[in-house]
Amino acid sequence: MRRAVVILIPYLWLVALFLVPFGIVLKISLSDIATAIPPYTPNFDFSAGWAGFKEFLSQLDFENFIWLTEDDLYWKAYLSSLKIAIISTILTLLAGFPIAYAMAQAPKEWQPTLMMLIILPFWTSFLIRVYAWMGILSTEGFLNQFLLWIGLIDSPLQILNTDWAVYIAIIYTYIPFMILPIYATLEKLDPSYLEAAEDLGCSRTQAFWSVTVPLSKPGVIAGCFLVFIPAVGEFVIPSLLGGSKTLMIGKVLWDEFFANRDWPVASAVAIILLLILVIPIVLFQKQQERQQEADS
Amino acid sequence: MSADVFAPWENPKETPLIRFENVTKRFGDFTAVDNLTLDIYEREFFALLGASGCGKTTLMRMLAGFESPTEGRITLAGEDIAPIPANKRPVNMMFQSYALFPHLSVADNIAFGLKRSDMPASEIDGRVDEMLGMVQLRQFAKRKPHQISGGQRQRVALARSLAKNPKVLLLDEPLAALDKKLRQETQFELMDIQEKLGTTFMIVTHDQEEAMTVASRVAVMNTGQIKQIATPDAIYERPNSSYVADFIGEVNLIDGKITSSTEKSCKIAWQGGTITAQPPSKLKKDTEVRFAVRPEKVSIATAKPKSGNAVQGKVLDIAYLGNISTYYVETATGQTIKAQIANARRLSRRSFTWEDPVWLSWSDTAGIVLTE
Ligand SMILES: Nc1ncnc2c1ncn2[C@@H]1O[C@H](COP(=O)(O)OP(=O)(O)OP(=O)(O)O)[C@@H](O)[C@H]1O
Ligand SMILES: [Mg+2]
Numbered sequence: 001m002r003r004a005v006v007i008l009i010p011y012l013w014l015v016a017l018f019l020v021p022f023g024i025v026l027k028i029s030l031s032d033i034a035t036a037i038p039p040y041t042p043n044f045d046f047s048a049g050w051a052g053f054k055e056f057l058s059q060l061d062f063e064n065f066i067w068l069t070e071d072d073l074y075w076k077a078y079l080s081s082l083k084i085a086i087i088s089t090i091l092t093l094l095a096g097f098p099i100a101y102a103m104a105q106a107p108k109e110w111q112p113t114l115m116m117l118i119i120l121p122f123w124t125s126f127l128i129r130v131y132a133w134m135g136i137l138s139t140e141g142f143l144n145q146f147l148l149w150i151g152l153i154d155s156p157l158q159i160l161n162t163d164w165a166v167y168i169a170i171i172y173t174y175i176p177f178m179i180l181p182i183y184a185t186l187e188k189l190d191p192s193y194l195e196a197a198e199d200l201g202c203s204r205t206q207a208f209w210s211v212t213v214p215l216s217k218p219g220v221i222a223g224c225f226l227v228f229i230p231a232v233g234e235f236v237i238p239s240l241l242g243g244s245k246t247l248m249i250g251k252v253l254w255d256e257f258f259a260n261r262d263w264p265v266a267s268a269v270a271i272i273l274l275l276i277l278v279i280p281i282v283l284f285q286k287q288q289e290r291q292q293e294a295d296s
Numbered sequence: 297m298s299a300d301v302f303a304p305w306e307n308p309k310e311t312p313l314i315r316f317e318n319v320t321k322r323f324g325d326f327t328a329v330d331n332l333t334l335d336i337y338e339r340e341f342f343a344l345l346g347a348s349g350c351g352k353t354t355l356m357r358m359l360a361g362f363e364s365p366t367e368g369r370i371t372l373a374g375e376d377i378a379p380i381p382a383n384k385r386p387v388n389m390m391f392q393s394y395a396l397f398p399h400l401s402v403a404d405n406i407a408f409g410l411k412r413s414d415m416p417a418s419e420i421d422g423r424v425d426e427m428l429g430m431v432q433l434r435q436f437a438k439r440k441p442h443q444i445s446g447g448q449r450q451r452v453a454l455a456r457s458l459a460k461n462p463k464v465l466l467l468d469e470p471l472a473a474l475d476k477k478l479r480q481e482t483q484f485e486l487m488d489i490q491e492k493l494g495t496t497f498m499i500v501t502h503d504q505e506e507a508m509t510v511a512s513r514v515a516v517m518n519t520g521q522i523k524q525i526a527t528p529d530a531i532y533e534r535p536n537s538s539y540v541a542d543f544i545g546e547v548n549l550i551d552g553k554i555t556s557s558t559e560k561s562c563k564i565a566w567q568g569g570t571i572t573a574q575p576p577s578k579l580k581k582d583t584e585v586r587f588a589v590r591p592e593k594v595s596i597a598t599a600k601p602k603s604g605n606a607v608q609g610k611v612l613d614i615a616y617l618g619n620i621s622t623y624y625v626e627t628a629t630g631q632t633i634k635a636q637i638a639n640a641r642r643l644s645r646r647s648f649t650w651e652d653p654v655w656l657s658w659s660d661t662a663g664i665v666l667t668e
Binding site: 190192193195196197198199200201202203206210211214215217 | 360361362382383384387388389391393395396397398399408409412413456457460
């Protein structure tokens with residue numbers, strides 16, 4: 001009995017916070033736009049009974065999904081979001097791994113402080129931090145002023161309102177999610193593995209590549225997921241820092257909901273986004289499991 | 297000693313393979329290894345024995361190249377190894393935790409060092425297979441370290457550290473994680489392998505029985521210094537200090553003063569009477585000495601023996617260990633002396649029990665006189 005309760009709680013949580021909202025969004029995506037409150041039809045009516053329910057079901061269709069394939073805006077936005085998310089995940093990994101490595105190598109008494117410093121930016125609002133980047137990256141911003149001052153460039157660079165600004169801000173925002181899981185695996189790494197590698201003839205660099213890197217794989221995978229998933233649907237960063245050409249699905253979604261008030265199409269966009277994220281993750285996990293089974 | 301007994305340390309013409317010359321290692325102001333000098337010869341199975349924290353691991357790590365001596369120098373085959381980095385030394389180490397790479401299979405673990413050596417790729421598989429055969433793990437070649445037992449892991453670690461055919465193999469408490477029975481089997485396997493390969497082995501252990509079983513010579517260390525280096529029988533029968541006598545096996549230590557001494561024989565006065573024993577050399581009258589005698593060399597009887605050293609007491613406690621029993625006998629002066637008797641008879645026919653008055657005795661040559 002107690003066991004059942006213990007198992008039930010996380011499932012209830014999952015149902016309440018994931019499946020129910022997902023069902024609602026799925027239902028909206030199958031509905032039609034309407035000038036009403038809420039702005040779609042049909043609406044489910046309990047008083048109409050079984051016949052009413054059948055009537056309700058018959059009005060649902062896949063129109064909105066078909067529409068997504070007809071207008072090339074959508075698939076371009078999906079592709080461009082994936083591209084931006086992949087590139088920024090790779091860049092975040094390249095920047096985050098050395099930081100995590102340095103943290104794990106630092107003297108033990110320093111490590112909690114370093115960890116605090118990594119988390120520190122979360123103490124201010126995300127929006128304010130993104131706005132701050134506008135101040136840094138604009139043509140009159142600190143970065144351009146600095147580069148002009150040291151004489152590296154002689155006219156200001158256009159960084160704000162380009163994809164570059166988006167990459168910079170995504171890396172800046174999500175790098176703690178990359179650093180923390182990698183640091184956690186590196187910190188646990190038994191130093192005798194490295195000594196054994198050296199004892200067997202590896203130089204320090206060889207030992208790093210043949211021992212440290214493979215053994216930090218779980219942290220790298222976790223970090224990449226934690227960065228990639230929110231980056232695909234990112235809305236605030238491309239809206240504030242990206243240019244008119246920066247196409248991201250989060251922005252499209254926002255426009256459908258709030259500018260066009262087309263909730264059904266917006267919901268369809270959201271459902272497809274979810275599938276794009278969930279399917280590769282599930283496939284990846286299946287493959288990991290299969291590999292583990294093959295090992296044993 | 298006959299010529300075919302392996303004892304290069306007794307031959308002044310032999311040059312040692314490994315030489316620690318006045319080596320000191322300090323961590324901050326803590327001295328872990330203190331002005332230590334030690335010679336180890338080729339093909340030796342050398343055991344380092346000592347209490348926890350006495351510097352055994354530190355000594356090995358200096359030889360492997362993970363620590364460098366603060367003072368002194370270490371030579372290998374006559375060459376100072378200070379400038380050679382760990383990955384270039386012809387020395388391999390088997391780690392206490394085994395340190396098998398969890399992401400590599402058993403075979404890849406063994407191949408790890410070979411792939412980074414100058415062995416041609418075509419020979420690596422053969423060598424790995426040979427090593428797997430040596431430790432009888434061929435059928436586990438494809439498993440990962442977490443999929444084999446502790447004893448098998450230990451053998452993979454051994455195979456991995458021997459694969460590159462090092463001049464010296466360092467083993468830091470290699471058997472500590474195994475249960476007693478497996479440990480004893482593995483000790484004999486280790487000796488077999490060492491004999492077959494002729495590699496110099498240096499083993500660290502806490503377990504004095506293990507050291508005595510496997511080693512050609514044993515060094516007893518204490519607080520960064522070597523107290524004694526000798527063959528297992530010599531270190532047991534002729535310890536040079538009460539520390540070593542007490543550390544190796546069980547011993548009765550009796551404090552006394554020399555009353556008379558010649559080269560061959562001396563008399564020691566102690567609280568419970570006089571002991572006749574063999575001194576290491578002629579000792580001055582009134583020298584403070586410690587007489588050490590092993591419990592198994594002390595006999596126990598109800599009647600006073602006719603010859604030898606004898607002391608009366610009563611049985612305080614009996615520790616029954618199956619094959620032997622240790623009797624704790626309290627003398628009239630309050631000292632406890634242990635006597636160990638093989639249980640040749642069934643327990644029910646034991647001739648004395650608690651509180652019985654008994655006589656303990658030992659011959660004049662049973663114990664040794666320690667001045668340290
Ligand atoms: N890196 C280090 N920094 C400071 N002190 C150290 C370091 N390594 C070892 N020591 C100290 O040196 C002493 C000897 O350590 P070592 O590891 O050689 O002992 P050991 O004889 O191998 O002990 P054990 O039998 O417990 O393994 C210990 O007191 C230890 O605390
Ligand atoms: Mg140790």
